């Protein structure tokens with residue numbers, strides 16, 4: 001069982017009890033905070049001798065003086081037969097008011113300590129604390145794996161909202177939760193009698209009358225050397241027993257003092273078990289320092305957040321869990337498909353491939369990559385591998401690469417298909433490593449490695465076409481991902497362009513429905529650079545377009561170029577004002593522009609200028625934004641051209657450089673414009689500029705190569721900028 005399973009199942013089961021302990025713990029943290037405000041602490045340097053004198057002067061029948069961990073002094077006395085506990089001011093011994101152990105109902109403490117089940121419940125609570133410890137340890141392993149090691153622990157967290165909440169909260173409170181479970185276990189060990197704090201007998205000592213007048217407490221030599229800061233409790237001798245002694249307990253131990261002479265009669269050092277227990281209590285309850293109690297309270301309350309977000313993560317993963325239908329037995333299959341997936345989506349693609357091949361008459365077996373093997377019956381092997389944790393394998397396939405590297409090469413072709421995201425510097429790194437290892441070992445391949453960006457169904461379908469050709473069989477890979485809730489959007493305006501190479505294009509503006517999914521539901525907020533998924537009629541596969549507007553603009557705008565034979569672009573370019581489309585929003589947080597004053601370098605080609613135009617439109621703060629636009633012909637594909645001129649005029653756009661490749665003196669490609677402006681580009685990067693690139697994959701690749709060359713003298717590269725989260729691409 002891996003760390004992930006341990007974490008998941010412990011979290012889902014014992015996690016519910018941990019929520020009870022967390023919430024009650026958070027409530028109990030109120031007490032130390034409350035007590036810290038009730039009474040003052042002793043002045044620094046005050047000795048127990050002086051304190052005892054002051055208190056005995058004001059409280060005639062004082063029986064015991066306690067210093068609470070908060071520093072407040074409480075005196076226990078008797079009013080007749082009635083025991084009483086009062087706060088006193090250590091400055092003069094004045095009684096300040098009645099002391100109460102807790103302002104909370106007793107059952108809260110009992111619920112926390114024993115789940116309201118008495119002794120059996122104490123074992124239950126201890127077991128839960130142990131489970132919390134294991135949850136924390138597994139969380140640390142998973143956190144490091146997810147983020148790609150210690151060095152990246154503080155990096156940006158990616159994933160769904162629930163995943164981000166779980167990971168970010170984990171980074172903040174994991175250490176505190178670990179500590180509370182360890183200290184909780186330490187305390188349970190003594191409450192349950194597993195550890196004896198002090199097995200020694202008390203010394204048999206008595207006060208001896210000297211015949212002279214008794215020394216007053218303020219002159220007790222034994223008490224003069226002890227600061228109030230070290231005091232735990234001071235028990236006064238009984239008024240009626242002349243042989244009774246004073247007894248003092250401090251963090252260091254306990255001592256017995258002659259009531260007549262004030263001499264220390266006996267002293268016992270605190271045992272190690274007592275000292276450790278003392279620290280555990282302080283750290284677990286926060287009773288010695290109210291700010292720590294606040295931290296503990298927040299950490300306790302966060303357990304509920306972990307449980308809820310963990311539950312959502314489990315629920316979502318459940319929906320994507322591998323459930324391959326129609327799986328042929330391994331030994332009989334002529335096609336084997338092996339999958340490495342963290343979030344589960346790659347299994348969906350595997351199922352699509354599986355079904356298409358099975359429909360073509362193949363016997364297909366699909367399994368997890370850690371079970372990689374070939375069989376005598378296998379004719380083709382496919383490996384579908386996602387990359388995680390900044391270039392690493394998904395957790396379940398952590399050892400698969402090493403295993404494959406040790407296998408003797410077979411003769412059956414093994415084709416790798418990677419799944420990743422270009423926003424990561426190590427794009428599809430695990431698939432690349434698999435491909436390299438397989439080729440180095442001598443395995444043949446039917447097709448070279450292909451990497452699918454952001455789970456693109458279109459890219460997968462294209463790979464399917466290449467596969468169909470290579471196999472010499474008809475094969476269509478139409479992967480229909482699970483779609484989120486969609487809404488109908490109504491076209492309100494369009495601006496048409498002749499487009500380059502005879503492919504007309506339009507900027508389409510849709511009204512954003514304020515009611516159903518719109519602004520009133522915070523969930524549906526979107527920003528320029530996010531994606532709108534459009535489901536064309538007659539297909540379940542959405543096509544994604546980058547948004548040129550944000551919800552604050554009050555409309556949704558995209559730039560669409562007609563793709564020859566393209567179902568969605570044909571549908572969109574055929575729309576008239578008033579027609580509707582079916583759509584949903586897919587956030588693209590890695591491409592979003594963080595707020596700030598840092599300059600922004602925007603590089604876009606063709607319809608790729610759309611999200612960049614959206615950034616400029618919202619640049620009300622007039623941060624310096626510089627746009628490099630690449631097109632073919634200003635008369636045909638200068639999308640947003642009029643808007644850009646207007647934004648230049650009102651300073652939303654600081655500068656605009658264009659390059660048109662199909663006209664004389666047009667300036668070539670956008671990367672040529674960057675090269676011409678090398679000094680300026682370096683200057684902007686030196687000022688901390690953020691870079692956003694949007695356009696075709698080839699264009700993004702050429703821009704990255706150009707910038708690598710331009711930045712080399714600064715010992716910088718595109719990959720270094722990506723590491724610093726200053727460089728993001730949106731490619732299609």
Ligand SMILES: Cc1cc2nc3c(=O)[nH]c(=O)nc-3n(C[C@H](O)[C@H](O)[C@H](O)COP(=O)(O)O)c2cc1C
Pocket residue numbers: 146158159340341342343344345346347386387388389390391392394419420421422424425426427428429454455
């Ligand atoms: C936390 C996290 C880390 C990721 N790290 C990388 C990475 O280093 N390189 C990459 O190309 N993709 C990375 N991705 C993107 C995933 O590989 C991509 O979304 C993939 O399609 C997920 O497939 P799965 O759902 O089967 O796990 C990461 C995604 C997440 C959530």
